[in-house]
Amino acid sequence: MRHIAVVYKRMRPEAARLAQDIKSWLAKRNVLVFCMENIDSAGVLSSHQRIDFPQDTDLVIVLGGDGTLLSVARLIESRKIPVIGVNLGGMGFLTGITIDNCYMELERILGGDYEIEERMRLRVLVRREHREIFSHRVLNDAVINKGALARIIDLVTVIDGRFLTHYRGDGLIFSTPTGSTAYNLAAGGPIVFPTAQAIIITPICSFTLTNRPIIFPSHVIIRIELGEPIKDVTLTCDGQVGCLLAPSDRIVITAAANPLRLIKTPTVDHFEILRNKLKWGQA
Numbered sequence: 001m002r003h004i005a006v007v008y009k010r011m012r013p014e015a016a017r018l019a020q021d022i023k024s025w026l027a028k029r030n031v032l033v034f035c036m037e038n039i040d041s042a043g044v045l046s047s048h049q050r051i052d053f054p055q056d057t058d059l060v061i062v063l064g065g066d067g068t069l070l071s072v073a074r075l076i077e078s079r080k081i082p083v084i085g086v087n088l089g090g091m092g093f094l095t096g097i098t099i100d101n102c103y104m105e106l107e108r109i110l111g112g113d114y115e116i117e118e119r120m121r122l123r124v125l126v127r128r129e130h131r132e133i134f135s136h137r138v139l140n141d142a143v144i145n146k147g148a149l150a151r152i153i154d155l156v157t158v159i160d161g162r163f164l165t166h167y168r169g170d171g172l173i174f175s176t177p178t179g180s181t182a183y184n185l186a187a188g189g190p191i192v193f194p195t196a197q198a199i200i201i202t203p204i205c206s207f208t209l210t211n212r213p214i215i216f217p218s219h220v221i222i223r224i225e226l227g228e229p230i231k232d233v234t235l236t237c238d239g240q241v242g243c244l245l246a247p248s249d250r251i252v253i254t255a256a257a258n259p260l261r262l263i264k265t266p267t268v269d270h271f272e273i274l275r276n277k278l279k280w281g282q283a
Contacts, residue, residue: 001031001058001059001109001110002030002031002032002058003031003032003034003054003056003057003058004026004031004032004033004034004057004058004059004060004061005033005034005035005036005053005054005057005059005060005061005081006019006022006023006033006034006035006036006060006061006063007035007036007037007038007051007060007061007062007063007068007072008035008036008037008038008062008063008064008068009037009038009063009064009065009068009088010037010038010039012064012088014088015063015064015088016037018063018086018088018099018102019035019063020035022061022063022102022106023035025103025106026106029110031110034053034054034057036051038051038062038064038068038071038072039051039071039075051072051075053075053076053079053081057081058081058082059081059082059083059084059109059263060072060076060081060082060083060084061083061084061085061086061106062083062084062085062086062095063085063086063088064085064086064088064095065087065088065092065095066085066092066093066094066095066140066182067239067240068085068088068095069083069085069094069095070094070139070140070238070239070240071238071240073121073139073260074136074137074138074139074238074240074241077121077137077256077258078258079258080258080261081261082116082261082262082263083260083261083262083263084097084105084109084262084263085097086098086099086102087099092273092277093178093181093182093273093277094139094178094262096264096268096273097265097268101267105265105267108265108266108267109263109265113265113266114263114264114265114266115263115264116261116262116263116264117194117195117261117262117263117264118195118259118260118261118262119139119176119177119178119194119195119259119260119261119262120176120177120178120197120218120255120256120259121137121138121139121176121255121256121258121259121260122137122138122141122142122174122176122199122253122254122255122256123135123136123137123253123254123255123256123257124136124137124138124142124174124235124237124251124252124253125251125252126235126243126245126249126250126251126252127249127250127252128246128248128249128250129248133243133249134235134242134243136237136241137256137258138176138179138237138238139176139178139179139238139260140175140176140178140179140182140183140238140239141173141174141175141176141179141182141183141184141237141238141239142173142174142235142236142237142238142253143171143172143173143174143183143204143235143236143239144171144172144224144233144234144235144245144251145170145171145172145204145233145234145236146170146171146230146232146233146234147231147232147233147234149232151230152168152169152170152207153168153169153170153171153226153227153228153230153233154166154167154168154226154227154228154230155167155168155171155172155224155225155226155227156224156225156226156227157172157201157222157223157224158222158223158224158225159216159220159221159222159223160220160221161221161223165211166227167203167206167208167211168206168207168208168227169203169204169205169206169207169208169211170204170205171203171204171205171233172201172202172203172204172224173187173189173200173201173202173203173204174199174200174201174222174253175189175199175200175201175202176198176199176200177192177193177194177195177196177197177198177200178194178260179200179238180192180194180200181274181277182239183239184200184202184213187202187203187204188202188213189202189213190213190215191274192215193270194270197217197218197255198215198216198217198218199215199216199217199218199220199222199253199255200213200214200215200216201213201214201216201222218255219255220254221252221253221254222252222253222254223250223251223252223253224250224251224252224253225249225250225251226245226247226248226249228247229247230247232244233245235251
C-alpha cells in the first residue's frame with residue numbers, strides 16, 4: 001500500500017494531532033498520504049458533500065468513532081477502497097483498532113498481514129409520484145420513525161411482492177448484520193455475525209406485541225408504504241442523512257451491489273469486541 005488517505009473526525013483536536021502523527025509515520029515508510037478532516041453530513045438532508053479521494057488510493061484510515069466511519073463509508077460507496085477505523089469514540093464496533101495499538105496494527109497492514117471483510121450494505125430509495133426523490137446506501141441501518149408529537153404510524157410491509165403485515169407502532173428498523181449491534185440491538189433485535197448476508201426488520205415499540213424482529217435473506221426486495229396519511233414521519237439512513245416522508249411515498253430496500261471492504265487484522269476478534277463492548281461475563 002503506497003497511497004493512503006487519512007480522514008479524521010472534525011472539531012476534535014486530538015484526532016487532528018493523531019492524523020498528523022500517522023501521516024509523518026507513514027511518510028517515513030515511503031507512503032504518500034492524503035489527509036483531510038471529515039465532512040459532517042449529520043442531519044435530515046437529501047444530499048451530502050463529498051471528499052474526492054485520489055484515484056490511486058489503496059486504503060482509507062478513519063480516525064473517530066463508528067459514526068465517522070459510517071459517513072466515510074457513504075463517501076466511497078461506489079469504490080472498492082478498503083477501510084480501517086481507529087477508535088476515538090465510545091462503543092467502536094466498526095473501529096476496532098485502539099489508539100494504543102494503532103501503529104502496531106498499521107505495521108501489520110503495510111506488511112500484508114490482514115484480511116478484507118466484505119460487509120453488505122443496503123440500498124434505500126424513496127419513490128414519490130413515479131419519481132425517485134431519495135437514494136442512499138447504508139452500512140448500518142435505515143429507520144422509519146415518527147416525530148415526537150406524531151401518533152402511531154401504520155407501515156404496510158411487502159416482501160418480494162407478497163404482503164407481510166401492517167406494522168403499527170413508532171417505526172421500523174431495517175438493519176444489516178453490521179448494524180445489528182446498533183439501533184437494532186437497542187430495540188430488541190438480534191445480533192447477527194457481521195459478515196452474514198441478511199436483512200433484519202425490527203419494529204420500534206410495536207403496538208402489536210406479537211410483531212417480532214425477522215431476519216430475511218439478502219436477496220429480498222422490501223417495499224414499505226404508509227398505511228394512513230400522517231405527517232412528521234422520517235426516513236433516516238445510518239442516523240446521519242434522510243428525508244421527510246409524504247403519505248404517498250413508497251420506500252424500497254434491497255441489498256446494495258457494492259459491499260464495504262473493511263480491513264481486519266489477526267488481533268481483531270469479533271467475539272472479544274462483543275464481550276468487551278457489551279460487558280458479557282463481567283460482574
